[in-house]
Amino acid sequence: MAQQLILVTGAARCGKSEWAESLAIASDRAVTYIATATVDPADPEWQARIDRHQQRRPATWQTMATVEDLAQQIEGAEPTQCLLIDSLGTWVANLLDRSDVEWEKIAQALLAVLPTSRGTIIMVAEETGWGVVPAYPSGRLFRDRLGMLTRQIGSISSTVYLVTGGHVLNLSQLGQKLDR
Numbered sequence: 001m002a003q004q005l006i007l008v009t010g011a012a013r014c015g016k017s018e019w020a021e022s023l024a025i026a027s028d029r030a031v032t033y034i035a036t037a038t039v040d041p042a043d044p045e046w047q048a049r050i051d052r053h054q055q056r057r058p059a060t061w062q063t064m065a066t067v068e069d070l071a072q073q074i075e076g077a078e079p080t081q082c083l084l085i086d087s088l089g090t091w092v093a094n095l096l097d098r099s100d101v102e103w104e105k106i107a108q109a110l111l112a113v114l115p116t117s118r119g120t121i122i123m124v125a126e127e128t129g130w131g132v133v134p135a136y137p138s139g140r141l142f143r144d145r146l147g148m149l150t151r152q153i154g155s156i157s158s159t160v161y162l163v164t165g166g167h168v169l170n171l172s173q174l175g176q177k178l179d180r
Contacts, residue, residue: 003079005114006122007154010163011130017086019163020124021056027120029082031061034073036091038065053086067094071109077119088153089126092146096138107149115156125150127162151178 008020024031035053040046057063061084066073070091077083085091095103114121127150128143154160155178160171 003118003120004158005117005153005156006120007125007150007157007160008122008163009125009127009150009154009160011127014163015166015168016124016126016163017053018056019161019168020084020086020122023122024061024082024084025058027082027122029080029120031058031082031084032077033057033061033063034070034083034085035063035065036067036070036085036087036094038067038094066091068106071106071113074110074113074117074119074121077117077121079118081119082122083117083119084122084124086124087126088123088150089128089142089146092149093142096142096145103145107145107152110149111152111156114153123153123157125153 006020006023008016008023010016024033035050037046037050039050054063064073070085074083074085095106098106126146129147134140134143154171158172160175162169162171
């Protein structure tokens, strides 16, 4: 696997993370798992989800956590590394309290560093907006920010996969990129 940017997207609980993990293993590179979730001791169900993800990962993988500085984590990647970022949706949720100006600056920093990375990057992103418009402003803000960021990352990715219904579709082979 040459240096590249791979986007794995799909609905909740569809197998996105497992597919991304299999791609990371196939890269034959040293894998660094970048977790965007924050641990909440008051939420045992959330901790159980985190534990399931951790149990699937090979012991040889390094794990790093980030709440905001995703661009900085990517910037330091070595050519021999594969960064697996799981997930973009959680990262966006971490930053919902940021103003539109702050958010735009953070998102643009991420978009600027992705094409220049020397390592292979695999990003997991949740699909949103396939149902009703969220009834609350924070839900609409999340949907809009994640949807736009996923689209922008997809447009610069070498490969985009959609995981749904227990199947993986290579959208880069089946589909066509939208004009920017």
